[in-house]
Amino acid sequence: MSDFLDELNDAQRAPVLHKDGPLMVIAGAGSGKTRVLTFRIAHLMNQGVDSFNILALTFTNKAAREMKKRISDIVGTSEAKNLWMGTFHSVFAKLLRFDGDKLGYPSNFTIYDTQDSQRLIASIIKEMGLDKDIYKYKQIQNRISSYKNSLITVKAYFQNPELVEADAMAKRPRLGEIYKNYVDRCFKAGAMDFDDLLLRTNELLTRFPEVLMKYQDRFRYILVDEYQDTNHSQYLIVKALSDRYQNICVVGDDAQSIYSFRGANISNILNFQRDYDDVAVYRLEQNYRSTKNIVNAANSIIEKNKDQLEKVVWTSNDAGNKIIIHRSITDAEEGRYVAGSIFENKMQHQMQNGEFAVLYRTNSQSRAIEDALRKRDIPYRIYGGLSFYQRKEIKDVLAYLRLIVNPKDEEALKRVINFPARGIGQTTIDKLIVAANHYGRSIYEVMEHLEKLNLSINAGTKRKLQDFVTMIKSFQIMNEGSDAFTLAEHVSKKTGLLLEFKKDGTPEGIAKMENIEELLNGIKDFVEGQKELADATGSLTEFLEDVALATDMDKDVGDDDRVALMTIHLAKGLEFPYVYVVGMEEDLFPSAMSMNTRSELEEERRLFYVALTRAEKQAFLTYTQNRYRWGKLIDAEPSRFLEEIDEQYVENLTPVNDGYRYKSMINANIFGEVDKSKLRQVKPSNGTPPSTQRPNENQLRKLRKLKPDLASPSSINPVADSDLAEGALVNHTRFGRGKVVKIEGVGNDKKAEILFDQGGIKKLLLRFAKLEVIKD
Ligand SMILES: Nc1ncnc2c1ncn2[C@@H]1O[C@H](COP(=O)(O)OP(=O)(O)OP(=O)(O)O)[C@@H](O)[C@H]1O
Ligand SMILES: [Mg+2]
Numbered sequence: 001m002s003d004f005l006d007e008l009n010d011a012q013r014a015p016v017l018h019k020d021g022p023l024m025v026i027a028g029a030g031s032g033k034t035r036v037l038t039f040r041i042a043h044l045m046n047q048g049v050d051s052f053n054i055l056a057l058t059f060t061n062k063a064a065r066e067m068k069k070r071i072s073d074i075v076g077t078s079e080a081k082n083l084w085m086g087t088f089h090s091v092f093a094k095l096l097r098f099d100g101d102k103l104g105y106p107s108n109f110t111i112y113d114t115q116d117s118q119r120l121i122a123s124i125i126k127e128m129g130l131d132k133d134i135y136k137y138k139q140i141q142n143r144i145s146s147y148k149n150s151l152i153t154v155k156a157y158f159q160n161p162e163l164v165e166a167d168a169m170a171k172r173p174r175l176g177e178i179y180k181n182y183v184d185r186c187f188k189a190g191a192m193d194f195d196d197l198l199l200r201t202n203e204l205l206t207r208f209p210e211v212l213m214k215y216q217d218r219f220r221y222i223l224v225d226e227y228q229d230t231n232h233s234q235y236l237i238v239k240a241l242s243d244r245y246q247n248i249c250v251v252g253d254d255a256q257s258i259y260s261f262r263g264a265n266i267s268n269i270l271n272f273q274r275d276y277d278d279v280a281v282y283r284l285e286q287n288y289r290s291t292k293n294i295v296n297a298a299n300s301i302i303e304k305n306k307d308q309l310e311k312v313v314w315t316s317n318d319a320g321n322k323i324i325i326h327r328s329i330t331d332a333e334e335g336r337y338v339a340g341s342i343f344e345n346k347m348q349h350q351m352q353n354g355e356f357a358v359l360y361r362t363n364s365q366s367r368a369i370e371d372a373l374r375k376r377d378i379p380y381r382i383y384g385g386l387s388f389y390q391r392k393e394i395k396d397v398l399a400y401l402r403l404i405v406n407p408k409d410e411e412a413l414k415r416v417i418n419f420p421a422r423g424i425g426q427t428t429i430d431k432l433i434v435a436a437n438h439y440g441r442s443i444y445e446v447m448e449h450l451e452k453l454n455l456s457i458n459a460g461t462k463r464k465l466q467d468f469v470t471m472i473k474s475f476q477i478m479n480e481g482s483d484a485f486t487l488a489e490h491v492s493k494k495t496g497l498l499l500e501f502k503k504d505g506t507p508e509g510i511a512k513m514e515n516i517e518e519l520l521n522g523i524k525d526f527v528e529g530q531k532e533l534a535d536a537t538g539s540l541t542e543f544l545e546d547v548a549l550a551t552d553m554d555k556d557v558g559d560d561d562r563v564a565l566m567t568i569h570l571a572k573g574l575e576f577p578y579v580y581v582v583g584m585e586e587d588l589f590p591s592a593m594s595m596n597t598r599s600e601l602e603e604e605r606r607l608f609y610v611a612l613t614r615a616e617k618q619a620f621l622t623y624t625q626n627r628y629r630w631g632k633l634i635d636a637e638p639s640r641f642l643e644e645i646d647e648q649y650v651e652n653l654t655p656v657n658d659g660y661r662y663k664s665m666i667n668a669n670i671f672g673e674v675d676k677s678k679l680r681q682v683k684p685s686n687g688t689p690p691s692t693q694r695p696n697e698n699q700l701r702k703l704r705k706l707k708p709d710l711a712s713p714s715s716i717n718p719v720a721d722s723d724l725a726e727g728a729l730v731n732h733t734r735f736g737r738g739k740v741v742k743i744e745g746v747g748n749d750k751k752a753e754i755l756f757d758q759g760g761i762k763k764l765l766l767r768f769a770k771l772e773v774i775k776d
Helices: 010-017 033-046 061-075 088-103 114-127 137-149 154-158 161-169 175-188 194-207 209-218 232-242 267-275 292-302 331-349 363-375 392-405 410-416 426-439 443-448 459-481 484-494 497-504 507-531 540-549 598-612 640-644 663-668 676-682 697-706
Strands: 023-027 054-057 084-086 110-112 191-193 221-224 248-252 280-284 323-328 356-360 380-382 563-567 576-581 615-624 626-629 632-635 650-652 716-718 729-732 736-744 751-756 760-765 771-774
Touching: 010 033, 010 280, 023 033, 023 267, 033 054, 033 061, 033 221, 033 248, 054 088, 054 232, 061 084, 084 088, 088 191, 088 194, 088 209, 088 232, 088 540, 110 114, 110 194, 110 410, 110 540, 114 137, 114 175, 114 191, 114 410, 114 426, 137 175, 137 194, 137 232, 154 161, 154 175, 161 175, 175 191, 191 194, 194 209, 194 232, 209 232, 221 232, 232 248, 248 267, 292 323, 292 598, 292 615, 292 640, 323 331, 331 356, 331 363, 331 576, 331 615, 331 626, 356 363, 363 380, 363 563, 392 410, 392 459, 392 484, 392 497, 392 507, 392 540, 410 443, 426 443, 426 459, 443 459, 459 484, 484 497, 484 507, 484 540, 497 507, 507 540, 576 598, 598 640, 729 751
Parallel strands: 023 248, 023 280, 054 084, 054 221, 110 191, 221 248, 323 615, 323 650, 356 563, 356 576, 380 563, 576 615
Antiparallel strands: 626 632, 716 771, 729 736, 729 771, 736 751, 751 760
């Protein structure tokens, strides 16, 4: 057998070799969780498990592709072909293609993206004659989405007086009706939105025991990456499918749970041991990704969170450079610093562009960075902005393709019925919608039966509508025998779309035409790739599904070498040698919207932990003193997170002789009057250098003990002078736990000598020291 297992350490090998039964790997960033998952699949297959019986759920489709490739390298390509591996959405879309008919969906159902959903909701609000300032379509879409993810169907909604009342109180008494109309319209259009892919899968597995049994029997081994971020709907699916064989392997890190706003539920991890019998829990502690400075700095941040499982992360990698903190005056200057630093590091260390990432809290921050990168001619790619597939001209082509596969698709139809212009006006379309609602049919079906229906549409317009139907039907006939590329090329020409942009003649028009050509190239690639797979043919349906579920992360346009720009949320699971986290400012990061409760703030802190742990060699944290926000130049304050990093791992490029290090330190300091000139005394000057070896068992035990245990909420109180006696146990925000050895001085000069578990003896000035007394 191959020796790929040698590429794992002992702690990693154990979960890979684990025999049947439930197992969970809980470990910090960069410790090899994803690697364990990948190797476990390869090992199962080497042991004779048929790939047909394995289901692996990942965070992005790109991650799935990479894992599949790695597995193919180990066990051979043909073996890996039958693996079901991908995001929850893509895997269960596939399952619904097979069995969604039991719920009344066609196998060629359309997948509505968020924009489609929002447009449909906006149109329903208009048709119902509601005030669009009260019923804001984006908010309503959000609301409906969260109902669906909590499995609150329309019926369940109306049966729950609390929900109904809450919406009535919020002056939106008709929200339930909108929800109902929206669900009806999607169903009639043969469409599922993203949330439906999970909701309907749950429905299918609950209502049809024979379907559940079929898939339980098929997916004898289920593996889930990033388990901490599964929402309730996803959790229930995994639970149902694994119920029979209980061969479920989940890997995750509670410290990286960053999607609670989308309904992800950290209690899934905590409850795993309750949900299954005899759960084996594995822990990984060695980080292979990052330098010591990065790992230790990240640890010093995350330990500020109270709701955290005990965990140790260490690395035997080099200490590396310290984390650089840089302050600038404006966001434009911040951009210039980042671009300049990327440029220098590229030159100095012979790095590729693709080895740099710039991460930010919100998408709008990318602009200043982009400007600066462009000025320096550094190529970059933004992930998560307006994706290629979201561009208007691309959506136009896709809408035609969607109609061919599913002519009931209302959003696609409305998009192209009069584009390129063919003299079908909005009044006519409104009449068609009214008729469709009246007869309980799709708009397209109404168009097919115009002759029989007595609609007040004039003969000329009727003919145009019929011509449109005839054109779609001719495409459908062609679709029977052609692959996606041949058809898409034909459609782009025949509908006049290509010509429309060409004759426009403006640079924008030309760019759009080129984008359509790019799309066609993409389809060609896709078709070639599919033809190599066992269960695919390169059909239009396959392509549309791929597009509908492609996140930006997945559309890696191959070989060109660019700096990656993305939000921290998108960066989860990824790694880059150089990482810049920009906009480290209060109200931006942590976000002003997420500072109301401790748990919100802790989620922001986990997000910061995720950001920092993406870096392999070097991390840069930047903030500015002024920033344009909401159209105004505002005074920005450095993020509290900067201050939370243990200073021994940080190099602060900010001039210190302007009186103080971080403004927020002044605010945060609750001990007495602040004298700026003395503030620098807070800096621990004699910080112990980070250890260079794996801590021994004794040290590890101590480290573990330091983390507050979830089971017994910590009884830590801020220090009050009188509590602080010799022998008291204290907790320091930077140095961790320690014991007071000696107290000396009085009043403002009172000092304590403290023996810290990690850092030896330190003498601290009490009016500045951030100490808490630990009560037994
Ligand atoms: N035993 C090992 N030997 C060498 N490299 C390893 C080993 N284990 C993991 N790595 C490498 O360390 C890096 C981090 O591993 P991986 O991405 O699996 O960690 P992770 O725990 O999934 O991280 P995250 O929490 O960020 O998702 C990867 O580059 C991986 O190839
Ligand atoms: Mg991972």
